[in-house]
Amino acid sequence: MTYRLAEEEVMKAKDVDLLSYLEAKGEKFQKEGNYYRHTEHDSLLIRDNMYAWNSRGEKGYGAISFARMYYGMSFQEAVRDVNLGDYPTFTSSKEEEPKQNGPFRYPGHLEVQDKQAIKKYLVQERKIDSRLVNWLIGQDLIAQDKKKNVVFKWREQGGTGDIVGAERQGTVKMENKRGSFKQILPNGKPHTGFTVDVGKPTSIYYFESPIDLLSYWTLQQNRLQNARLVSMNGLKMKTVLRTFKEAKDEGLSVNRIVLAVDNDKAGKEFTEKMGALTITPRVQMHLPPQEKDWNDVLKVVIQSTEKQQQSYIQPQVQQKKQAVQIQKKEMERSV
Numbered sequence: 001m002t003y004r005l006a007e008e009e010v011m012k013a014k015d016v017d018l019l020s021y022l023e024a025k026g027e028k029f030q031k032e033g034n035y036y037r038h039t040e041h042d043s044l045l046i047r048d049n050m051y052a053w054n055s056r057g058e059k060g061y062g063a064i065s066f067a068r069m070y071y072g073m074s075f076q077e078a079v080r081d082v083n084l085g086d087y088p089t090f091t092s093s094k095e096e097e098p099k100q101n102g103p104f105r106y107p108g109h110l111e112v113q114d115k116q117a118i119k120k121y122l123v124q125e126r127k128i129d130s131r132l133v134n135w136l137i138g139q140d141l142i143a144q145d146k147k148k149n150v151v152f153k154w155r156e157q158g159g160t161g162d163i164v165g166a167e168r169q170g171t172v173k174m175e176n177k178r179g180s181f182k183q184i185l186p187n188g189k190p191h192t193g194f195t196v197d198v199g200k201p202t203s204i205y206y207f208e209s210p211i212d213l214l215s216y217w218t219l220q221q222n223r224l225q226n227a228r229l230v231s232m233n234g235l236k237m238k239t240v241l242r243t244f245k246e247a248k249d250e251g252l253s254v255n256r257i258v259l260a261v262d263n264d265k266a267g268k269e270f271t272e273k274m275g276a277l278t279i280t281p282r283v284q285m286h287l288p289p290q291e292k293d294w295n296d297v298l299k300v301v302i303q304s305t306e307k308q309q310q311s312y313i314q315p316q317v318q319q320k321k322q323a324v325q326i327q328k329k330e331m332e333r334s335v
Contacts, residue, residue, distance in 0.1 A: 121171035158197030
């Protein structure tokens with residue numbers, strides 16, 4: 001029988017100071033500047049509760065992840081092992097979103113009326129349904145700023161309440177860098193994110209980014225009903241727990257929690273962690289079947305649809321050409 005964990009057990013173990021945990025287990029480290037290097041495995045480094053074992057390509061955050069990687073424990077075993085000791089809490093976690101004192105003030109002066117750049121990016125490059133994009137603009141959930149970034153507004157109550165945060169997504173690739181510009185604006189409400197309601201939610205779906213959220217919605221829009229869609233901006237247990245509690249506080253009868261995260265090692269580990277919690281309803285997962293994330297899936301589906309349309313159109317065009325040629329020949333004969 002699989003041992004299920006209480007939320008409090010996981011949260012306690014998650015915040016344990018990694019170095020203290022390892023030293024108590026007999027591991028030895030030597031301080032080198034801002035890092036701690038393992039005395040036996042010289043490519044194993046720890047900094048700010050994060051670890052990197054460079055020779056093996058392993059990296060992660062916190063004692064739970066390390067115990068699974070280094071000692072071969074299951075998630076449940078790692079949580080229980082970490083909680084056996086009386087270790088200090090790591091207090092300067094790099095996982096937390098940037099904060100500001102006081103209520104969030106949305107920088108509306110940075111918005112522009114023109115929406116062409118974000119429409120082109122979302123519809124043409126990311127393949128999001130244009131009807132969804134126009135609807136999001138009309139609901140004041142996304143905007144374009146002066147630098148042509150997409151601004152995703154974090155509104156409470158499923159996208160209908162006050163703006164409590166925002167993030168910016170670049171629409172062009174940055175020169176000499178991988179990917180495009182991304183920024184979470186400092187806010188006073190951690191563990192939240194871009195949220196949209198489809199009907200009156202009885203289910204909550206969690207995604208790693210707004211783009212994944214919109215991609216999934218595009219793919220499932222004919223079947224997705226009575227759902228709240230939430231972007232975690234990564235893989236964040238605290239975001240799931242907080243937004244689930246807020247939904248219940250709103251009076252919503254949530255009977256389904258779905259993790260629609262990436263189909264990779266980190267995503268699978270996250271679903272395992274969440275599945276081990278003793279929360280009701282049980283956590284379910286819906287990972288992309290083959291591609292890494294939901295935007296990759298959407299692009300493959302769109303590309304396949306376009307190819308099918310081309311294969312249907314080309315024979316018809318050829319048939320029309322042949323018909324025109326036959327008509328010309330018949331006209332020539334009659335003359």
